Amino acid sequence: MNKTTKKNTTNYTLLTIKEGTTKIQIPQFNKVSSKAPVFYNPQMELNRDISILALQTFQKKENRELNICDLFGGSGIRAIRYKNEIQGIKNATINDINPTANQFEKINIKLNNLKNINTTQKEANTLLRENKGKFDIIDIDPFGTPSPFIDSAGYSARKNSLICITATDTSALCGTYKEPCIRKYNAKPYKSEYCHETGIRILAGYIALTLAKYKKHINIQLSHSTQHYMRLYIETQKGSQSTDQSLKKIGYISHCPHCLYRKTTYGLANNTPHTCPECQTKLTHAGPLWLGKIQNKKFIKQMIKETKNKKLNTKKESTKLLQTCLNEAESEPTFYDIHTLCKNLKISAPKLDLIIENIKKQGHTVQKTHFQPLGIKTKMPISQIKKTIIQLTK
Numbered sequence: 001m002n003k004t005t006k007k008n009t010t011n012y013t014l015l016t017i018k019e020g021t022t023k024i025q026i027p028q029f030n031k032v033s034s035k036a037p038v039f040y041n042p043q044m045e046l047n048r049d050i051s052i053l054a055l056q057t058f059q060k061k062e063n064r065e066l067n068i069c070d071l072f073g074g075s076g077i078r079a080i081r082y083k084n085e086i087q088g089i090k091n092a093t094i095n096d097i098n099p100t101a102n103q104f105e106k107i108n109i110k111l112n113n114l115k116n117i118n119t120t121q122k123e124a125n126t127l128l129r130e131n132k133g134k135f136d137i138i139d140i141d142p143f144g145t146p147s148p149f150i151d152s153a154g155y156s157a158r159k160n161s162l163i164c165i166t167a168t169d170t171s172a173l174c175g176t177y178k179e180p181c182i183r184k185y186n187a188k189p190y191k192s193e194y195c196h197e198t199g200i201r202i203l204a205g206y207i208a209l210t211l212a213k214y215k216k217h218i219n220i221q222l223s224h225s226t227q228h229y230m231r232l233y234i235e236t237q238k239g240s241q242s243t244d245q246s247l248k249k250i251g252y253i254s255h256c257p258h259c260l261y262r263k264t265t266y267g268l269a270n271n272t273p274h275t276c277p278e279c280q281t282k283l284t285h286a287g288p289l290w291l292g293k294i295q296n297k298k299f300i301k302q303m304i305k306e307t308k309n310k311k312l313n314t315k316k317e318s319t320k321l322l323q324t325c326l327n328e329a330e331s332e333p334t335f336y337d338i339h340t341l342c343k344n345l346k347i348s349a350p351k352l353d354l355i356i357e358n359i360k361k362q363g364h365t366v367q368k369t370h371f372q373p374l375g376i377k378t379k380m381p382i383s384q385i386k387k388t389i390i391q392l393t394k
């Protein structure tokens, strides 16, 4: 983000921001807060840069002109960037319930000399309900939880559309607060070393189950948990049989708090195991959640290619994140955090690369994960991982 300040007719001291090739003006603010006259968070530039790459990839894949809805526009930075920096965007609608945000969206559209981009000032659900089948891309970037808007997005989304969703209520999704997660996502979370992944899977499971009533199923192209938020890029397709089929990927993760064993069980009315087969401790469960893929290799590869065509301030960071997501694309749910494992074993941790090398030597695949710098994803049983680590410390 590059910024300059000046005064203007609106009586606000204005801040000029540049992201990508787009300039916007917003009222000066002291602190990023929902109480600011117009909301803007510089920390979300990475999120917006990744969105540029995802939307361009989706557009090229679909090979058609797209209509975008930026449901929670704020300053308009997202939709204005999408219209300005992505090829093949036919029309963009920027919506925000806040009249000051709406005023600045208009100022910022003019500032970038854009055509075929309009603003609306509606409650998000109303806008979606009134525009069924209009949008190819629905971007949901609210304060906190996206949960109250998922049903309308499912109802409204066109066939073969892309729904982009941000959630900042990570304390609920990750299980710091259990009840809000049950309330908002109808799922039980638990706090563990891989709770950010469980959180994304709870959110994805909730989206899959909500969209299913409209005979729509989900295909996750990219998901990431970064700083204080989670973000998902989900393609939706229509069909009752394919939707029924996709719901088979809903299930539960059972976790042993004593020895860190974990197991996935598919299905809603399922037989989750009660006790840990390794140490007989009572297991704790998270779900229902999405046990299917949360990254799409082909889509992410194309996104990485797109970084060469775009001017992004976070290019290095974006590419690094995408590369890690690509590497973990084929892996199974959950991962092992080396520090947590070693604490559990009461030993000091060997080097991560050494552990990876030794797991590979024993014939198992192993990937790093973007969720945790010291996390590894592998199908190797936990007892064998522990043995491998202990051997390395001798």
Ligand SMILES: C[S@@+](CC[C@H](N)C(=O)[O-])C[C@H]1O[C@@H](n2cnc3c(N)ncnc32)[C@H](O)[C@@H]1O
Binding pocket: 038, 039, 040, 041, 044, 048, 071, 072, 073, 074, 075, 076, 077, 078, 095, 096, 097, 098, 101, 122, 123, 124, 125, 141, 142, 143
């Ligand atoms: C997190 S901010 C959006 C940030 C913006 N997408 C960006 O990238 O800078 C959420 C915005 O949603 C607006 N908002 C909150 N509740 C809304 C609702 N129910 N319908 C429409 N807009 C709403 C707020 O005024 C605020 O500008």
